[in-house]
Amino acid sequence: MSCPFPYDGRMERRGSHDHAATPDPEKITTVAEARELIDAVDAQLAVLLERRAALSAAVQRLKPVGGYPGRSPGREREIVEAMSAHAPRLGPERLALIMSAVIEAGLDAAAEDRSRA
Numbered sequence: 001m002s003c004p005f006p007y008d009g010r011m012e013r014r015g016s017h018d019h020a021a022t023p024d025p026e027k028i029t030t031v032a033e034a035r036e037l038i039d040a041v042d043a044q045l046a047v048l049l050e051r052r053a054a055l056s057a058a059v060q061r062l063k064p065v066g067g068y069p070g071r072s073p074g075r076e077r078e079i080v081e082a083m084s085a086h087a088p089r090l091g092p093e094r095l096a097l098i099m100s101a102v103i104e105a106g107l108d109a110a111a112e113d114r115s116r117a
């Protein structure tokens with residue numbers, strides 16, 4: 001069974017693969033293998049989404065008009081544009097949909113925090 005992650009010739013250990021890189025989907029041979037790799041990515045995503053929501057809550061607290069009324073389409077476009085360089089398979093339109101949901105969830109969590117305080 002070959003490793004679906006790209007071989008990184010710059011890595012110190014011989015034969016090591018870059019598990020932080022995007023795997024080649026053609027090299028994944030079973031559903032179980034793909035699901036195991038997806039679970040590992042999702043665990044990382046959850047940590048990053050939680051971190052992002054906390055940072056967005058800080059902006060809502062610091063911004064003159066925070067929360068839903070302070071939503072900034074220009075800033076959201078910048079975010080999507082910067083991310084597109086790292087996500088060519090998804091592309092800017094899908095990323096915009098994803099990030100709109102992520103941002104909305106962060107604003108919702110921040111509003112819930114404030115209503116509890």
Ligand SMILES: O=C(O)C(=O)C[C@]1(C(=O)O)C=C[C@@H](O)C=C1
Binds near residue numbers: 072
């Ligand atoms: O940068 C801001 O102004 C924010 O309020 C943060 C944030 C985000 O979660 O990244 C949230 C809402 C805005 O529409 C844009 C960005």
